[in-house]
Amino acid sequence: MDPSVRHSRTATRSLPRSGSRLHRRRASRPDARAHPADQDEPDEPVDVSVVLPCFNEEQHVLAEIERTVATMETSGYSYEILAIDDASTDDTLKVLRSAEDRFPRLRVIAFATNGGTGTARRIGTQQARGDIVVWTDADMSYPNERIPELVSILEQDETVDQVVGARTSEQGSHRLLRVPAKWLIRKIAERLTNTRIPDLNSGLRAFRREVSLPYLRLLPAGFSCVTTITMAFLHNQHVIRYVPIPYAKRSGRSKFHFVKDAYRYILQVLRMVMYFNPLKVLMPPSLALLTLGSGKAVYDVVANPVRLASNTLLILLTGLIIASLALLADLIVRSRS
Structure with missing residues (x-):
């Protein structure tokens, strides 16, 4: 058995499987790979919704959208990209509005006030039309060309509810401090959940939208939202698979603040365990x-x-x-x- 897979045979599944609907929808579109962008009307459900939080990303957000669109166009999945401008103070929103005219599968949601990446991901997931929701970042650090691979795992294996891109390296700022801090937080989470977690806070992940809906209200506003969705799934016996991915140095300036965000990570791990298993x-x-x-x-x-x-x-x-x-x-x- 693949050690990166966490299987639970004790969970009782009463929800319908979105993977089955995705498979049936794709099977009914024999020419999906030829013209994936023309298969669905604007208000119809799609296979995949890519949620892309954006805050002051004007220099590279267009390149991120272009490579994501290019990947999804050849994937065979119908899709949409939800780019959420979190009240950027630069021209990010202007770039997104311009891109919206070029890419029919791009939807732009603009916040009036800054709500944080967790708020952006929560609202993006709530408004998504896809059976599968993908979270990623707009800073060119994650290999978005791997998105179809993550989605295909969910499509092929209905026992898996979330697929996480587990980073094989740390390229963020404050590496000397972040690496041991993240290791400690991850070990605390593993101890409290009795589960091996290769990457607790990866920003690239795909999951079944219907499974995630009960847990969206638990998401905090900041970076620890990815930790929260991982802990919520694990505590409720939802199977998570981890796929190793490379991780590039981000473009632009990092919004991560070591002391404040590390404290929030630890606090959120303890909060989630208190919520599910005090x-x-x-x-x-x-x-x-x-x-x-x-x-x-x-x-x-x-x-x-x-x-x-x-x-x-x-x-x-x-x-x-x-x-x-x-x-x-x-x-x-x-x-x-």
């Missing part, structure tokens, strides 16, 4: 405190009969409070629809 976070420190307090109580009784130190009581009470919170949080999670 016992994983709260019960270990509770049991540790109760064990320590019990041992300290035995020592106090032996050393000073019929007397417990105040710090012993505080340790025991703290452990009991955390355990109560863990059980209450777990009850809330299990009673949530």
